[in-house]
Amino acid sequence: DAGVIQSPRHEVTEMGQEVTLRCKPISGHDYLFWYRQTMMRGLELLIYFNNNVPIDDSGMPEDRFSAKMPNASFSTLKIQPSEPRDSAVYFCASSVGQGVGTQYFGPGTRLLVL
């Protein structure tokens, strides 16, 4: 079975540019989570969706960040404009609502903003 798929795996951009990160959850999973990981702040939950609807976006750092889930098989995290402090690894994870809620993580997108 395919796991969570993220693209791109690496992104290098210049400050001020728009960045779009993509995620395809595991088929049949109805929860999707976006995390950010840095050395300084560790693993942070940015936002999560249930059945394509955002449930909690309190972790989104500021208005420059936005996330969408137009359908059950696709989500995007957009940063506009990007800043050097956004450099991090961004993970997407998905889970099934029934059961204990084990989350399955993608490989991550390593973002570097110059």
Added chain:
Amino acid sequence: GDSVTQMEGPVTLSEEAFLTINCTYTATGYPSLFWYVQYPGEGLQLLLKATKADDKGSNKGFEATYRKETTSFHLEKGSVQVSDSAVYFCALSETGGGNKLTFGTGTQLKVEL
């Protein structure tokens, strides 16, 4: 609110040594407990889990027992290998919490020959 506290790393061990990584939690209900592992350059992978008190989760030689009386879920392995070098995260999921996980800060394990 819910929280997870892990021992700080890095933890450095020689191959074949015994491993314990401490994890304690605070939760209002009866959470499920997890250990995730992150190898260098990769995403987090589920290592093991336990869903109720006294349950023991186990995988790849790692074990952890859900201790409600001490609100703990310590990770143990009898004999570590160099390939176990990674960052280990303890986490909890509250019943009715929308599948949201509360993670600890992670503990880096380094195993040397």
